[in-house]
Structure formats: structure tokens, C-alpha cells
Ligand code: DGT
Ligand code: CA
Ligand code: CA
């Protein structure tokens with residue numbers, strides 16, 4: 090075979106499209122799930138080009154001859170017969186409809202087959218005309234859900250996920266550091282506030298050579314177009330339409346500049362209103378004392394907040410939802426910091442669906458300076474390819490300890506055990522009891538009713554051996570997560586001594602910060618985990634910490650800031666209490 094047109098991620102994306110369209114077309118479960126499994130295998134495999142060259146595609150989990158042929162076709166032509174055929178039946182805009190939360194694949198299928206609803210515009214029209222509400226089995230609540238889903242979908246359009254935006258921001262900062270001299274240089278805006286998605290990337294910088302910096306910035310090789318270019322600011326567009334704004338000002342106002350462009354808009358408006366009552370006018374150029382006409386410039390953000398007579402507010406808390414009052418009363422929590430983290434409870438190796446070997450994962454965790462960590466593979470219900478049976482669990486345990494000792498990192502033997510549809514666990518209690526710590530996660534039957542899901546999660550909390558509920562809402566990219574009675578589950582978690590995870594995997598960030606903030610009110614303990622499926626993804630724990638900060642969590646509320654012995658005590662306490 091000659092060149093490959095598509096890489097792993099693109100092929101996986103197309104396989105997932107096939108999967109969705111097959112389900113839409115009414116194909117049986119086992120058939121379309123085969124493509125989902127194949128997509129996941131490709132995402133986690135080495136470069137396709139090499140696999141194909143070595144004729145090793147069929148060695149991947151869940152990939153037989155026919156799917157392998159589809160994958161090779163995709164690589165070679167960038168397209169395949171199967172997807173072309175399916176695309177004839179469904180227009181590409183059907184994915185807009187599928188992206189609206191509140192609409193499952195079944196509903197989308199019915200809406201398309203019977204009413205020709207094939208795009209977001211069609212769907213909006215059906216809602217507005219009242220046609221949707223007139224359909225059988227379409228209650229008021231479902232219509233409301235779909236309405237909200239449409240709004241959320243539109244809001245998400247053209248926004249970039251936090252993890253991806255951070256990588257681009259680091260690249261552009263590195264590029265700028267190599268250019269004309271700058272004093273201070275960082276990112277601001279929603280990215281610095283660690284919002285789950287960002288509209289654009291805002292870079293602020295101080296330099297006495299603004300013109301040269303701007304000129305260098307717009308010449309970045311990844312800029313597809315220059316949107317604006319002035320003496321102190323410029324905007325560029327990258328491939329795919331992501332915008333980067335740059336502002337350059339003198340170093341004396343760096344604090345004012347950074348504070349202004351970190352936002353949020355709501356936070357800044359409220360801050361200014363409060364400042365005006367104190368006789369101060371706040372802007373990106375400084376703080377003006379209205380009575381004297383004196384201008385206060387701030388080299389740091391801390392000075393800005395001090396000048397307005399309030400406690401420093403960390404960027405992650407600047408949402409304009411009451412933080413200004415709390416800062417005036419000097420009662421902000423001391424937020425958890427990345428340096429407080431002593432370990433990571435959630436990661437996978439090649440023993441389940443991870444991409445790197447057990448030894449690599451443990452060595453990489455040790456290299457991050459962690460005191461402890463746990464490898465938490467999937468339980469056997471995930472199927473023989475990804476899930477481990479109890480014998481494999483025991484075999485792995487010996488290896489984990491062996492590598493751990495060699496690398497002087499404490500190891501907790503763990504598992505990410507499926508919470509079955511009835512709330513029981515995918516291993517028996519006696520197998521669960523052998524683990525040092527257990528994560529319980531929902532991966533199947535996501536379409537249960539709210540009531541069933543609530544009971545399911547509460548029952549998992551009540552299991553004496555379940556210590557952490559993994560990615561509790563199941564949110565993933567544009568899927569908003571399954572619905573359950575949040576308060577009831579949070580209360581159960583607090584009552585039973587079960588921690589709730591803030592999963593840092595890029596698509597997840599689950600619990601979402603607003604729900605974590607709510608759970609905190611119930612006295613819940615949290616974990617911040619990477620859920621890494623490759624060594625490089627261990628860094629995703631940073632994203633989890635950023636979301637914990639947005640939720641206003643302190644280190645005391647997060648289990649993996651505690652020592653190894655304290656973690657053991659947390660586990661023991663629950664076993665004694667509920668066993
Ligand atoms: P995004 O980009 O939609 O994810 O959200 P932000 O918050 O990054 O918004 P962006 O990029 O428009 O502006 C960055 C910050 O700069 C924003 O949070 C507040 C400040 N800012 C920018 N333009 C204005 C403005 O015209 N008025 C006010 N009050 N603040 C502004
Ligand atoms: Ca922005
Ligand atoms: Ca901007």
C-alpha cells in the first residue's frame with residue numbers, strides 16, 4: 090500500500106460515524122457495536138500506517154477481516170463503500186440532530202424516517218411550529234429538553250474543548266517566547282478560567298516593542314488568516330477557525346491587563362460596579378481614583394484586587410456568580426493546587442483498553458513524583474478483550490507490586506468495576522475485597538430512566554467495597570450525560586463515605602464543576618483523576634484539578650491530596666461501617 094490518507098483519529102471518527110448510521114438504519118446491536126469497538130481499538134493503537142504495513146490490523150482487539158478491510162479502504166481512499174452507502178441514506182446534517190442532547194438515536198431515526206427531519210434547522214422548525222409536540226410519545230418535558238438541547242448545541246458550535254485549546258495556547262506561547270523580547274506572557278480569557286470549552290484563545294503580553302511582537306505573531310506559520318492587526322493588538326485564525334487574540338501593553342499595567350482579559354465579562358461588570366461605589370474606575374489600563382484623578386497601575390493581579398479592597402479571586406472562580414461578595418467578606422476557600430496532589434487513582438494499561446504497558450504507566454506515574462497511584466483496569470463485563478477476569482486481576486497484582494517496588498512508588502491495587510444496570514457490581518464482594526481501592530463506573534444501559542439510574546448509583550454507593558464513583562454523570566464531549574437525581578446520589582455518597590470522581594479525561598471533565606460545587610454542599614469527598622489510557626494522558630489530572638478549583642474545592646475535600654495511609658484509612662472506614 091502507498092500513502093495513508095487518514096490517521097488513527099480520523100479513521101476512528103469515520104468508524105464511529107458508521108456505527109451511528111448503522112444504528113440509525115436499524116441494524117442489530119452486535120453489528121454496529123463492532124464498529125464502536127473497532128474505533129476505540131484504533132484510537133488506542135499504534136500508528137495505522139505501521140500496523141497495515143506489518144499486516145497486524147487483525148491482531149487488534151475486536152477487529153476481524155471485514156472491519157480490517159474497511160479500515161484499509163479508509164486509509165487508502167479517505168472514504169469507504171460502507172460509509173458512502175450509509176451516507177446516501179442519511180444526509181450529513183443528521184449528525185446535527187444527533188448532537189442535540191435530549192434526542193437519542195432511536196428518536197432521530199423516527200424523526201427522519203417519518204417526518205423528514207434531517208438537520209438542526211428542520212428540528213428547530215418542528216419545535217417552533219408545534220409539530221414536535223404533536224407527535225406520539227412526545228411529552229411536554231421531552232419537548233422542553235429538546236429545546237434546551239438545541240440552545241446548548243448552538244452554544245457549543247465553534248467552541249474548542251479546554252484540553253485541545255491548552256495545547257494550542259502552549260504552542261503559540263512557545264513561539265512568542267522565541268520572538269522579539271517580551272516581559273510577561275500568558276493566556277487569559279475563558280482558557281485561564283478553565284472553562285470546559287473556549288470560544289477563542291486570548292494571549293496577553295507586555296513588551297516595549299509591541300509593534301515587533303505583533304508583526305511576529307501574525308507571521309506564525311499556523312495562522313491561516315489575519316483578522317485584525319493594530320499597534321497593540323492582533324487576531325489570527327488557525328485552521329479549523331479557532332481565533333487567537335493577542336494584546337501587548339507596557340509591563341507597568343500587566344496586572345490590569347491580565348485581570349481585564351481574564352474576565353469573565355459578568356465578573357468584570359460586577360467588579361467595576363463595586364469599584365465605582367468606592368470611587369474607583371477599573372479598566373485594562375489601570376484604576377482611576379475618581380476624586381483625585383490619580384491613576385493606579387498594577388504590575389500584578391493581586392494588586393488590582395487589593396486596590397479595590399477585596400480578597401484576591403483566583404481565575405477559576407471569576408464566573409460572576411457571587412464570588413465578589415465572598416471576596417469582600419474575605420471568605421474565599423483556599424483552592425486545591427496541583428502541588429497538593431499525591432497520587433492518581435484512575436488509569437489503564439494494555440491489560441485493558443490502555444495504549445501503554447503496565448510498566449510504562451507505573452514508571453510514568455513515578456516520574457510525575459507521585460507518592461502512590463493505582464492502575465484500575467476494567468472489570469470483566471467489558472468483554473474478554475478489555476475486561477479482566479479475577480485470575481487476571483491476581484496475576485496483574487503481582488506485577489503491579491513488583492514494578493512499584495522497583496520504582497519506589499506506592500501502589501494501590503484497584504479496578505474500574507462496571508456498575509451493572511441493577512446497581513450490583515461486576516465482581517463479587519469477595520473479589521472486590523481483594524482490591525485496595527475500587528472505582529465503580531457506569532458504562533452500559535445509559536438509557537435507563539432517571540429513577541433507575543438514581544437507584545443504580547445509590548446502590549453502588551452502598552456497596553462497602555466501592556470507594557469512588559468514576560465519571561459520575563457519563564458526560565462526554567457533546568453528550569451531556571445521563572440524568573439522575575443528583576442531590577439524592579450526592580447525599581448517598583456523603584452518607585456512605587464514597588468519593589465522587591472529577592475525571593480529567595479531555596472529553597469528560599466529569600463531575601462538571603457546577604455539579605461538584607453542588608455535591609460539596611452535601612459534604613462529599615472527591616478525587617481528581619486522569620483516567621489516562623496512555624502515559625501522556627496522566628497530565629490530564631491537571632484538567633481535573635482545574636475543574637475542582639472551579640467548583641471551589643479545597644485540598645481537604647480531595648482524597649488524592651492525602652497520604653497513602655490516610656487513603657487506606659478512608660477505604661477501611663467505609664468497609665467497617667457498611668460491611
Ligand atoms: P470565550 O472566548 O467566549 O470562551 O470567553 P472569554 O471570556 O474568553 O471572552 P472573550 O475572548 O470575548 O474576552 C476575554 C475577556 O476579556 C472577557 O472575559 C472579558 C474581557 N473583555 C473583552 N472584551 C470586552 C468588552 O468589550 N467588554 C468587557 N467588559 N470585557 C471585555
Ligand atoms: Ca476567549
Ligand atoms: Ca477573545
Ligand code: ZN
Pocket residue numbers: 505530532559560
Ligand atoms: Zn470509565
